[in-house]
Amino acid sequence: MNTTPPLATTIVIPTYSEVRWDYLTRTLASARAQSHQPDEIVVVVDHNPAMYERIQRELPGVTVLQNAYAQGVSGNRNTGAFHAGTPLIAFLDDDIIADQHWLARQIEPFTDPTVVGTGGAIQPAWEGPAPRWMPGEFLWAVGGSYTGMPTETAPIRNVWSANMIVRKEVFEAAGGFRVGFGKLGSRNRPEDTDLCLRMSQVGGGRWMYVPSAVIQHEVPMERASFSFFVRRCYAEGRGKVQMAGLHENDALGAERNYLWALPKAMVKYLGAGLTGKGSDNFLRSGGVVAGVAAAGVGGVVETVSSKRQGRKTDEAEVAR
Template identity: 30%
Template sequence: MPQSPSTSSRPPARSPLRDIVVADLDLDLDPGGGATVLTLTPAPGGPALRAGPVYALVRLRGRPVATVLTTVPDGADPRDVLTAAFLAQSGEHGPHRPAPSTAGAGTASPPTAGPPRTTVVVATRERADRLGRALDSLLAQDHPDFRVVVVDNAPVTPATRELVATGYAGRVTYLREPVPGLATAHNRGVAAADSPVVAFTDDDVVADPHWLSALTAPFAEDPRTGCVTGLILPARLTTPAQVLLESHGGFAKGFDPRLYDPAAPPVGEPLFPFTAGSFGSGANMAFRASALRAVGGFDPATGTGTPAKGGDDLYAFVRVLTAGHRLRYAPDALVWHHHRETWQDLRNQAYGYGAGLTAYLTAVVCRHPALLPALLAKLPRGLAHARAITAHRQGPGENGTGAPGAHGAQAHPWPRALSRLERRGMLYGPLGYARARWGRR
C-alpha cells in the first residue's frame, strides 16, 4: 500500500533557487499612464527590502491587482524598479484592473449593510510560536463585529492554551478538541460559533487588515452566497522549497473575482463542481453558518491529522455548491502564507494533496450516493485532468497572477518525483479515507 514519504531527500539538480524578497507595493495611477508609489513595505514577517530578486504584490490604492518578479540592481530605488516592472508587465493593455466575474452567472444585490457578524476559527496543533503571529494579525482586522476562536487539536503540551491565556485573555476564545483531525477541529469551531458567518484560516498566515471585511461582505450582498474564498500569497521565499512551490502557482487563484453558481455552471469547466481545488483553499475561506451546518459541516474522516491526509476544505466546497448555494472568490480578501520550508515538507505536501483529492471524492460518494452518477459521467475527463495537473505545474503567469513565464516556472520545472508522489497519493486517498472512517467507528 502506498505510504506517505518519510525519509529525507534532496531536490533534483537545477539552476539555484535564489532567496527572493517579498514586498507589498501600493500604487496610484497617473492620468498620463504612469504610476505614483503610495507605499512599499516588506511582506509581514519577511526580510527587509534589498538589492536582488524581489517578488511584489501590486495594489492599486489598496486593492490587490497583480504580482511582479524582478531584480533590483545595487543602488537602485526599489520603488522605481518595481513600478516600471509592473507597467511593463501590463503592456499595451494598461495596468491590470480586476475584471468582472466570468465563472458562472448571476448578479448580487447592492450591499445594504456592513459585513455580517463573524466567528474566525483557527485550528492549531503544537505551533504556538506561529500562532501568536497569526492572532496578532486577526485582532487587527477592520471588520466591525467578530470574535476569534482557537481550537487546540489533540494537544500534547499546554503551550497553545498557555499562549492564549497569557497573551490573549479576554480577546481570543480557547477550545480543546481531543480527537485529531483538521475537519474535526473545524467542526468544533462551527459548533461554538454564534454568528451568521464562520471564517477559517491557519496558524501559519498573517491576515491583511482588510481580510475579514472583504471575505465576509459577499454574504451581506447576496443571500444565495454559501461560501467565499480569498487570495493567498507567500509571506517569505527564503528556501528552495518555498521558491519552487510559488514559481508554479503556489496557492494563488488570481486577481479577478469569480462566481460559481450551480444554477449556471461556469463555461469551460466541464468537471464542475468536482474541480474543488480551483475554488480556493482552507487557509482562507468563510461559510454562511446555516449553509455549512445544513450539509453536515466538514467530513471528520478528511483533513490533515487523519489517514486521509487532506480534502476537508474541498469536501465542504462541493457540498455547499451541490446544495444549491453560490461560491465566490474574493481576491481582495488577502492572507500572507508561510510556505513549508524544506524539500521533505514539499514531498509530504505533494503526497498529501494527491491523497486529499481522491479522499474528498470518495467522501462525497460515500456520504451522498445521489451524486455518484454525475461524478461517473465526468470521471474519464476528470482522470485525464488529474494526470495533467500532476505532470506539470502552472507558473503564476499562466493562472492570472503575473506575467507569462516571469515567475520561474520555466527556469525551475516541477520535479517529476513530486508529480509521482502526488499520483501515489491519489491512489492512496480512497484507502486513507476508508481507514479514517473505520478508525472513527
C-alpha cells in the same frame, strides 16, 4: 427577534502545539487589526490542556475552547464553528497574517444570498528564499494560491480552510467538516474541498474566490525542500481519490482541468529557459513533471488500495 447584522462574523482559529505560539500571536494580532471588526475571535485547542490554559492566561480578549471531537483539525474547526453565534464564520490557520482589509473584502460577496462561502488569496511567506525550482502552478503544495486561479472575484468550486468564510446555516446543514477526514500525521485528505462540495449541494449554493482578500501563510524551511514537495504531491493524489470515493457525483472535474493545463506550463518554462529568461525556468519545468508524477503515483496507489479494501469487505460479507 434576531438583530445580528447579516455580515457579522466570528473568526475561528484552530491550534494544537505551543511550538506554534509565536505564529498564533501574530495571527491573532492581524485578526484584531481588521478594518471590519469581527464580533468574536475563537481559538480552539486540539487536545493540549497545557496550551489551552496558557492561552487563557496570556491572551485575553479571545474565546478559548477545547476540541470537542477526536483529534484533528476538522473537529477543531467544528468546535469553534458550532459555538459561533454570527451568520458568517471565518476560518484562519494559526500560522497566517491577514491583510488589514482581508475580512472586509472577503465578506462582500455574501450580499448575494446564493453565496454559501468565500475564499481569498494565500501568499506563501517563505522563512528562507523561495525554491528556485518551485513552479507557480504548484504553490498549493505549500498552502498558497497558485498560478491559474482567478485574478478578479469569480465563482470557484472550492477554497482552502486556511482562508475561508462560510454561511453558518449552510455549514451546519452540511454537517460541518467531516471529522476524521483531514490532515493528521502523514495523512493529507482535502477536508476543505469535501466541505465545499457538500455545502454547494445544500440548496445549490456557490463559492466565490476573492483575490483582493489576502493572507500570508508561513512556510517553514523544511517545507521548502524538494523532498517535502514530492511527498506533499503524492499525499494529495491519494487524498483526492479518497475524497472522490465519498461523493456520488464527479468530484474531480476541477482537478482534471488543472492537469490539462500543466503541459502548457511545462512548455512555458522550457521556452523561457531556452530564450534566455533564466535557467531557473528549466528547474521549474522539472518541478511540474515531478509534481504531476508524484500526484499520479499517489492516485494510483490509493485507487488500488481502495479496490483491495473493497474486495476484502465483500469477502467478509460473503463469509457471514
